[in-house]
Amino acid sequence: MFSRRNRILLRELVVTDFKLRYQGSVLGYLWSLLKPLLLFAIMYVVFVHFLRFGKGLEHFAVSFLFGIILWTFFLEATSQGMQAIVGRGDLIRKINFPKYIIVISATISALINLLLNLIVVFVFALIDGVDFHWSALLFPINLLELYGLALALAFLLSAMFVKFRDISHIWDVLMQGIFYATPIFYPLQMVIQYNLLAAKLLMLSPIAVIIQDSRYNAITHTDTITASQIIHSPWALILPHVIVLLLIVVASLYFKRSQKHFAENI
């Protein structure tokens, strides 16, 4: 799958993308760190400071930031991945190379951002006195699942976007909806107080499960509620992971089938 030629190309695409993204801006690469931090600052002021979300919960601010960072990655990887094929239409029409390389390169750029952002989260966690548990070593597994989910969606969306340009608008709206339906800026406890069934339903979403598991493993056990604490049916617990797996399979097949015709359909 990763022949020498493909590795060369992937590397070149990622490096180019990296260089181009913040070219001409004064703060350059710093922006990719600042953006989620600023978003965090605004939401923190609104939801935590004024609306008192997560009051009395241990390390809620770090947890909140962590969630924002993971979400930002998910958003970036899927929306940049979606545009990847069409955006490189000029190449695809003129030279033959494995198309998946472009999608992967788009998600890798987002992944690099995530890794740098995680350093920031780590620093904040130290300042906030987070007592890291051994389970933090499990976080890479959560990260892998998150990347798998994002990559699968990127493949699926990028291939669909070639034929149906509406997808990008639909995805924008959908992502807004999913953002509010994911316990990122509000703690899951709030939903449980309000309605336990609603909380259970929220925790069927793969992204919600991944974020909560990541917080549980990496930040705090005390005040992070994971799916397994409120859902008792093993089927419902396994469902989000099955969705991820299913998406990976469907996306690979769909991408493989439609990539032959990218050149003529773009």
Added chain:
Amino acid sequence: MSDTEPAIIVKDLYKTFKLPHDRHSGIKQLIVNFWKRKKGYEIQNVLNGVSFEIEKGDFFGIVGRNGSGKSTLLKTLAGIYAPDSGQAVVNGSLIPFIELGVGFNPELTGRENVFMNGALLGFGRAEMAAIYDDIVEFAELERFMDQKLKNYSSGMQVRLAFSIAIRADADILLLDEVLAVGDEAFQRKCYSYFAQLKKAKKTVILVTHSMDSVQRFCTKAMLIKDGNVEYVGDTARIASMYREENMDKDEVAKLLEKGTSANKKVTVDARLLNKPSDSELLFDIAVTSKGDMPDAVMAVSLTKDSGEIVYRWASNEKLSEDILIKGDKKIVVKLNIQNIFPNGVFSLNISLRNKDMTTFYFSADEILKFRVVNRSSYSADAYWKPNERVEISQ
């Protein structure tokens, strides 16, 4: 990979395109079409069972008119399009140059673009670094490599792209002749590169409109028409077939207009009495006039479609008697000239004026257009045909 194996084997290649009826590609259109049970697209058959082989070391020309399927064939060989059925087997590495500078980004520097372009062609950093200096030197861009590509002139960009292309070493090269755009110096460079490739016995596929290129560089050629292979083989034969195909039968000796002077005093009707490919050209020029035209001189010229005058005749120079036009009169001039013209389009121009050229009674350019064709001899294209004397000692 043995040497006797063909470089490319194409077998029963079919390719169709779905052309959407309108440019809206979206879900709404999909639903609307589904609702109306409309397909929403038209099928266009571009390649209809193309089969051919290219041997190693062939300089293979592909010719055909616009829309004949050349580009689709080229893109299918390059693996950009997937065929509907049939197969194209390529033995060895293949680099397509459908366009120069694929993946060039204006925001990157010249240096970065060289490596990016190289990566797309399958060359790693180390490989590109090894030939980097050569590329820059050939492009004559030493001073500009660390500037962004957007600050290059278009000529500089083409030079850079071309320099990368000629360093790209592969078993098989696919070239589109649109590469040879640019100024004359650059075209010369392109053509000398083609000549080098031919000399080095590289396997090259060249898509072109120029029969001149086909005959100069190609060892073999193929003519395609409406997605079918018309002929594969000898380049001279291909060149004449292509010219024939390009000729619109009606266009031969087509009278464009009956020339009438501005004051409607003179009407000129010219005809070519025989075929434009015969050994002589017989023109019949009828002039109908009203009123007197003292000292009338008739001038006839033939011009090539490029505008050069290739033949001239004036009545006062060649005839002892003047043409007398007094009152209403009809004169007929029969002009019979030896047809030494090469293949091409020519037009007949006629004017009627007085001797000292102060008054034009009548003037019409391109009163008649004709095409000389069907001369398939080697010298058919040659413009000048001086008398020659040849001695061969063996």
